[in-house]
Amino acid sequence: MSEPEMDEMKKLLKEALPPVGESELRRDLWPAMLRHLDERTVRVPWWDWVLLAGVSLLMLFFPGVIPALLYHL
Amino acid sequence: MNRHPLLRAYLAGIAIPTVVLLVVMTGYTIIRYVYNIPVPIERVIVFPMAAVPNAWGLWNLLYVAFLEKRHVSLGLFGGVLPLLLAPGGYVVTRLLGFTVPDAVFHVAPFALPIGLVVYYLVWKYFVGFLNAELGIA
Numbered sequence: 001m002s003e004p005e006m007d008e009m010k011k012l013l014k015e016a017l018p019p020v021g022e023s024e025l026r027r028d029l030w031p032a033m034l035r036h037l038d039e040r041t042v043r044v045p046w047w048d049w050v051l052l053a054g055v056s057l058l059m060l061f062f063p064g065v066i067p068a069l070l071y072h073l
Numbered sequence: 074m075n076r077h078p079l080l081r082a083y084l085a086g087i088a089i090p091t092v093v094l095l096v097v098m099t100g101y102t103i104i105r106y107v108y109n110i111p112v113p114i115e116r117v118i119v120f121p122m123a124a125v126p127n128a129w130g131l132w133n134l135l136y137v138a139f140l141e142k143r144h145v146s147l148g149l150f151g152g153v154l155p156l157l158l159a160p161g162g163y164v165v166t167r168l169l170g171f172t173v174p175d176a177v178f179h180v181a182p183f184a185l186p187i188g189l190v191v192y193y194l195v196w197k198y199f200v201g202f203l204n205a206e207l208g209i210a
Binding site for chain 2: 042064
């Protein structure tokens with residue numbers, strides 16, 4: 001390919017691909033990413049802690065329920 | 074990631090009981106065959122091995138297909154499952170002629186509420202986590 005042809009090719013390519021307007025982001029995306037990560041953390045309400053504690057205590061006092069529970073799990 | 078949501082729901086449902094079953098069966102095998110402790114439940118072991126994981130998978134599939142869009146609580150829906158599994162397990166023992174020890178009936182009044190709460194918590198947090206990870210919740 002000769003030099004004029006190369007120049008013509010460059011010109012055609014520049015015309016075909018519009019220039020990118022803004023190469024910089026309009027805002028910082030990292031805080032939004034952190035918020036998104038925080039949303040994924042599991043929040044356990046107090047009544048679920050109460051249920052878990054109650055079940056654990058019952059299993060402690062009545063260990064015979066554990067095999068029956070495992071049979072159905 | 075929106076392809077085959079029901080298949081993913083089924084797989085998310087069976088994951089927890091499958092893992093638990095592996096642990097339980099390992100413990101049972103050691104107790105039964107290494108230490109020779111007589112716990113002859115081989116005849117009825119088919120229920121937790123086959124029926125329970127599939128029931129979990131189908132239960133989660135039903136939830137994703139019909140109830141998730143109506144904002145029904147996954148924990149409460151999963152917590153209802155023992156009300157089907159407990160009678161199902163008992164029917165299997167009767168059909169196979171397995172004599173249920175009296176101790177099981179003595180702990181039944183405590184076992185059922187405990188089972189409901191455990192299922193509620195497991196479904197809410199573990200199955201819910203898997204559903205979220207698989208993009209179906």
